[in-house]
Amino acid sequence: MPALPALDLNLIQLFVTIVDAGTLSEAAVRHGVTRSHVSRNLQKLERAFGAQLIRRSTRRLELTQQGTVLYEHGSRMAREVESARHALQKLGSEPAGHVRLSIPTGLGELDQLRPLLVRFALRHPSLTLRVLFSNRVSDLISSEIDVALRVVTSPPQDYVARALGDVKWVLCAAPSYLEQLGPPAHPRDLARLHFLGPPDPRPLVTLRLRRKDQLYEAKLAPRLQSEYFPFLAQAALEGAGVALLPAYVVQRDIAAGRLAPVLPAYQALGPGDKLFILTTPNPYPSTAQRAVVDFLRTELTVLLREFLH
Template sequence: MDLQSLTLLVEILDAGNLSEAARRLKMSRANVSYHLNQLERSVGAQLVRRTTRRAEPTEIGQRLYQHGLAIQNELQAARESASSLGQGLVGRVRLSVPSGYGQLVMSDWLIEFKRMYPGIVLDVLFENRIQDLLRDEVDIAVRVIPEPPQNLVARDLGPVRYVACASRAYAQEHGLPTQLDDLQGAPMVTAAVIGRQLRVAAYQGEERREVVLEPTLVSENFLFLRQAILAGLGIGLVPDYVVQDDVRRGAVLTTLDDWRLSIFGTQMFMLYMPNRQHTRATRTFIEFILERARARAAGEVAAA
């Protein structure tokens, strides 16, 4: 058994199947399968259970995986130490952030981080998909979800507050909804999940209600939704950070403020794999974002 064999085992189990491991390693699937068979012969035991969709470790396979992971992490730490001698912090962080929160809240944080650590490469994806958050070797994902997946580490970035709102011109011409049920018949401007009926959950004390919506304009691009709300196309149902500046200057009015509204969840989480030893660059980035999120939450509490 050698380091290359252990590395292969780690890649297979991290990828979840042989085909994905082959893609990451830039090898053919047959070649990956051959080297795995050779490793299992040398150990004298099956290390990976293969199905048509998944590759899962046996008990001894899991033990060897942990050893291989530890060795990889030590090698990465050694490379970092060698490359950063006499230099500032270096490395690469690949992250996936929601389109709205990423552009309207996190973009300033990311620019500030990059100025502080010019040697760290930030590779930022703006997307909203929930499944396979850490595919394609993404180090960190930020998502609005009701409950974080149990197989990932979840760091709380604070609550997400949705607001029902409209432009001042729309409100003057059509009025604003005063009851939750009024949202059902209103022209709604919001985000939705393709293939799923859109429901807004509303909380008031111990009371919880759900209202089915039939929006007139749907998009995952929250900057576009903001434009549509300002243009008077209907009642917006968006996170408060999308229109907070417009509300402050009076261009947008909110309604149903006694209710706590939610579509996708009420918390923002930072998610990452629990079994990876993060590089110094990734650890520094995680702590930086957590600090900015705490400061933002503290500022909102003080302003309330």
């Protein structure tokens, strides 16, 4: 038994159009080609199947038995293709799919962010969201993360990075702590105070501060270190020392007077100075992932406007 020819879906779709149109000329009009083009492709299809598909007369077209079988199957194929097109259009208009989102713990503590994420999820019922609050995710692929927010100076080159803005860092302490030990007047005075800051493996960390165009450095022995910034903020509130933290973590406490800026004439420099949205390279991201990225770029920028330069 001879092998069946490889099917050319374009030829089969043209064949269905010929039958539906009733004439080669009308099929040509519907496809935007010449009548001779339609005739040549019909002959090509018949040669491929080794059978006559249509008996042609000057007045009408008549299907052969083989042509009838091909038309029935070809019609179903055309309907399936159209159904797939509509389904893809629907997917393109309504975000659907699963997204794994990683957010730094400090950002996750913002009272306004969590309700925003919940409302976003409710607004898109075809989208499922898994939110991880962590600072430890460094490899998105091995950690199975689709979208990540990260505070870094330079984003990894193997990721797609979208900058949301510069992150301001502040030195702050409880007013009672500063009253007890005296507020520092110069970066070198920080050595007599307890320092609370992000993790650093060295016994002495270098705190950098800028005033106008001049850079100052202070070598400090940390009393407390943590990647969980709300913990450091709580330690500062209870008088454990001077904390280096992102402004978005302590801005409310500073505004309420629970924490006081330390060396306000200087700009403290943290381990990362920009907030980025990171994703892995993907020329065809899902509608769900695109929706999450767009949400973060708009809503989060507005939310953090007072904390970002």
